[in-house]
Ligand SMILES: [Ca+2]
């Protein structure tokens with residue numbers, strides 16, 4: 001618990017502001033944070049270079065996991081362990097308090113599991129998970145409603161093949177808080193199609 005790491009890169013903040021500044025994006029994509037990972041941890045195993053997490057206003061959460069050395073997924077697995085209640089003391093204690101696991105392999109496609117207290121249940125009902133892999137990037141989209149209605153969560157991303165796993169971050173967890181309201185009110189107010197709200201923002 002004492003080692004919990006909350007990592008928000010300076011570059012990530014710049015990216016968030018950039019996205020928020022684009023009017024078309026501001027209404028739909030409310031939050032986005034980049035979490036970098038070192039490369040070169042393993043000479044042969046899949047190597048995570050970074051993860052981007054974003055959410056839209058209907059709470060679809062997108063994880064984009066970039067691998068440095070896997071143009072195609074091949075026999076590798078990409079994995080997310082999500083501590084949806086932001087509490088390391090609940091969930092799987094060997095997986096950083098995760099309540100949910102999400103994975104993707106070329107063989108089996110995307111999968112999602114919930115920790116029952118003693119094991120992972122990979123047969124939970126869910127309808128929102130979409131995942132794909134292209135050009136070295138794994139995409140996962142899942143709605144917060146199917147991650148315990150999470151508002152703030154921590155997570156660990158993994159990529160492995162033949163028991164060689166790269167975990168990001170190397171220790172601790174990444175943390176993400178959903179942002180629902182567009183942060184730049186002035187940009188929205190200038191949109192001609194939308195009647196101006198009288199509420200003053202000062
Ligand atoms: Ca790495």
Ligand SMILES: [Ca+2]
Pocket residue numbers: 083084085086087088089090091092096097098099
């Ligand atoms: Ca937990």
